[in-house]
Amino acid sequence: MGAEIDLSTSDLSGIVADIAEEMKAAPDRGTPAAYIPPLAKVDPAKFGMAVIEADGTCHLAGDAEETFSIQSISKVFALTLALGHVGDQLWKRVGREPSGSAFNSIVQLEFEHGIPRNPFINAGAIVVADILLGRNEPREAIGEMLRFVRTLAGEDDIVIDREVADAEAATGYRNAALASYMRSFGNIHHDVERTLGVYFHACALAMSCRQLALAGRYLMAGGMLPSTGRRIVSAQRARRINALMMTCGHYDGSGEFAFRVGLPGKSGVGGGILAIVPGRASVAVWSPGLNERGNSQLGTLALERLVQRTGWSVF
């Protein structure tokens, strides 16, 4: 942990409020994703932030209670669930290296024989969805994913946005190409449409910053759900998921995110980012405008400000 600053609860509330104020007024907000039509309709002026401390104290600012499409942030929860199903066998089908490529890139799959670089690029998450499908019907796998996220957040009203899931299926030619290509190498075991159905529905989970920060607490707390004391994953697995978030959570912008923020983080094209401060806090930010790498422009800046003022970088 970097040079940590001694913070009271009211200091932290003030910091979160200041950051939201600054972000609300920021002129350069990036561009919302346009390739999934319902995402293009979201108001780019939105900004929300939620910080949940290890003792459960919750700091909210801006649009922290408004739900948005968590998109690729779901890849963290899907990976956690799939590791629970098949354990470390999963790593025979998915790598653990940063890709250095765009989130939906296909190039590496040819010379790496259909094994995606990591579980947080689309190709890797599609293999994870194939594992979640297992012997189930897609709607059972989707139901399991939804129940899991509700358990992590401790809230029952989290839903999947049907409009987003349908729009992704209607426009997901590249994901279909990735899945078909991996199937040709034997690394997708089910019909491509069934596997993609699980993947698209996970991406279409709608959550607020507050719910997302709640759902990330097990990664802050060594694999335990602090509110119930229930173990979700071993401490080793939580550490490893955090390591993957640090190295691969922002695609070809992962190095830049580690440089600027220095926390395990996972972004989504809906403009959300989940960031983990191990032992200290679970943080979620949302601003729909994206930078050129597909990561939330102001979300990243807000997290950069947070670590500047708290000393929470892991470095």
Ligand code: DON
């Ligand atoms: O597969 C897609 O295109 C989306 N459902 C998820 C992509 C995503 O969030 C990438 N993130 N930055």
